[in-house]
Amino acid sequence: MLNVQWLKSKADTWLELNTFNLDSCTSSGVYIIWHKGNPSKVVYVGQGNPIASRLNSHRDDRRIQVYADKTLLVTWATVSATQQDGVERYLADQWNPLVGDAHPDVLPIAVNSPW
Secondary structure, three states: OEOOOOOOOOOOOOEEOOOOOHHHOOOOEEEEEEEOOOOOEEEEEEEEOOHHHHHHHHOOOHHHHOOHHHOEEEEEEEOOHHHHHHHHHHHHHHHOOOOOOOOOOOOOOOEOOOO
16 A cells, blocks of 8 residues: 555645645645535545646536535645556545546555545
8 A cells, every 4th residue: 555645734624625725735646625524525536737737627617616515625645647547546446536437547556545
């Protein structure tokens, strides 16, 4: 299993997708968007180089923003370009996101959960 560090705020809280400063996100890697609730649910799993550009596009994506009333949260981990496809595949298989079904058709690379 690949051990990655999932990002949180300096206050050790999850970041809200629609309000955190994207300038603070300069990494390349994989990310998970989920909504609060009981139960909470993974909305989207993806990758980006840089991640900020992908997250910015998700702020305008109606398929994702339909869950904004439940507060959308995000975390990401720096992952090498050669491992991003496999990690995204693993995360999508594990969490079955509500949006998106075009994940890479590669062998999954297991990573630790952010939760």
